[in-house]
Amino acid sequence: MALPLDVCIRGDGIVGRTLALLLARERLRVGLVMPEPTPAAQPDVRAYALNQASKDLLTSVRCWPDSVSATPILRMEVADQAGGAIQFDATSLGTDALTWIVDVPVLQAQLADAVRFQPQIELLNAPVKATLTVVCEGRASRTRAEFGVDFEVAPYGQHALATRVHCEKPHAQVARQWFSKVEVLAFLPLDGASGHTVAVVWSVSPEQAKTLQAASEAEFCDALQTASHHSLGSLTLMGERAEWPLQSAQARQWTGSNDSGAWALAGDAAHNVHPLAGQGLNLGLADVAELADQLQQRDYWRSVGDPQVLRRYERARKAGMLAMARGGDSLHWLFSQQTGMWPQLRRWGMNRMNEATPLKRWLARQAMDI
Template identity: 60%
Template sequence: MKHQYDICIRGGGIVGHTLALLLARERLKVALVAKPPAQPAASAADVRAYALNAKSRALLESVRCWPDAQHATAVTHMQVLGDDGGEVNFSAPALDVPALTWIVDVPLLEARLAEAVRFQPQIELLDSPAPASLMVVCEGKNSATRAELGVAFETTRYSQRAIATRLSTEQAHGQTARQWFTQGEILAFLPLGGEQGHSVGIVWSVQENRVEALMAASDDDFCAELGQVSQHCLGQLKLASQRVAWPLQAAQASRWIGHTVDGQAWALAGDAAHAVHPLAGQGLNLGLGDAAELARILQGRAYWRPVNDPKLLRQYERARRAEVGTTALAMDGLQRLFSRNSPNWQALRNWGMNGFERSGQAKQWAARYAMGL
């Protein structure tokens, strides 16, 4: 049966928009089911910021949607501190790369992707799904379509929540991302505002029983505790946005591809297919990796194979399950290692951090893998 669209993408987030642009570039007719982005209240700044690696940057540059340097801050140094003398440092110059990662303002990236989609004649924005040869679900971790398809989302819930906000800092961040592991919790400072910025985004993974008090604390008290955990490395801190919190989990769909009872081929991508702990900032990189791999497979298919060919979809599932599974396993292992508070575990993880710092080639390999190189 001939459909009006080759592919219908359900979900208009960063992964859905990027996939639509990649497929349209291959002259495929794409329907993108996307809701207009919600407009935050005037008093509520958007706190979202993502760490994107070199591979993700190249992908977004290929569709001309990479933000300017003010909104994609290059991280040239990274410092990770343990809770008993452990320390790991990464340096872009030492690895001969321009940056270890980039911290990207989400609203600006979303706006650039939306603008690019509007000017792409191969993409049609729809309010509801349309028949297509292949349906790709990019609706996020709470995907309704995934549930309708009967796909289990196998979830591991952690006894922590993440708190995110933005801070103004007395001292410039120096293009350095910082992370502290303390008493089973993880605090990250992500540099924002360009090379000379005095702003950081924070993601603080804290125990469930502390979340309510931290969210209710006054701005001064909240910043005082942040200053203590961060060892006052950036001087005086001031809240620059609201605080938001969400539960932490790791998850993966039991199936990534399939057909409905009426023969509709489908595939999952992005957070609809997987979720990992945010401690290494790999979530969106994995989602964009899904988009890149699916687009690559469809672009390279034999002329006689349709986009819903089961062989192509199985190839996509195998490739992405392998990479996502490896990353998820590593993130889960690190989370469990650093969430234990006994003296023996504390000594072990700090010993491991210092050993990794001196490991030479192993440390370089891990850094390049995280950078997508």
């Protein structure tokens, strides 16, 4: 490409690739920097709960997977060890699905293909100078550190262990979550309406994560069956066990400029939240939707690196992200209280909430963006 780039995106995760497609659609000249190749990595075992806004955005760039790889969720069941329980039903909330569980490697592959065939996007091995650099390198972003941006990190003291299991009984499009002491176990349905596979996310102490990693397949599945109250019958391991230390984090500054030009952060490079609320990527996609909107709506005489345009993006997204992070932190705190009256209070609160239909509907709409 002979002309200089308008935007150089560093990081080819779901957030970076989606942004590249959104900006290419606006006829901007975009470069997408891929990481240095590493020895063949295992496919990601995770599946993401994505909300309506993320679905609409990915559909708009023609990368929303089909209904086998993006399973619509009809019901959500949350149970606490203390006896509290709450359920949400798509039908009673007047919606087709509460959320969609998206197979991560399928989504990544669709985005990779779309980016490869978009002539406005240049795939790069190293960063190049551009009017605007957008950093989408994930939580351990090297560029964020190079640019001297403070990243305030608060570890949760938990690791998320993720894998996939085949279940004896069909999942029936029900997402299930169990809270027990400080642990959270989630079963996210995969393979469409008649699927028998679930993606597992088990948030446990680092010591427990080590024990579960070292356990044989049979021991691991036994522990999982017990923790899931045998709700889907016997379980068979179908993927590797991958692990992530959990943290809440936020960059102090999301936009700025330096010798390389103007810059902005998006996705996990800007913020990390607990996966218990399933919102990290939803937030990252909301970032790039907002950034693309601000760039598209800018006055014709402003460049894509205009500080006023970038500040508008930063203000809008910091507010959205803070609300979500506070909600997630409060939930995490509430479910980790195991002493005194807290377990009974929690049980009482969850059971009352389950009966209070208007309040429950409001909560579901806030949490699931429906």
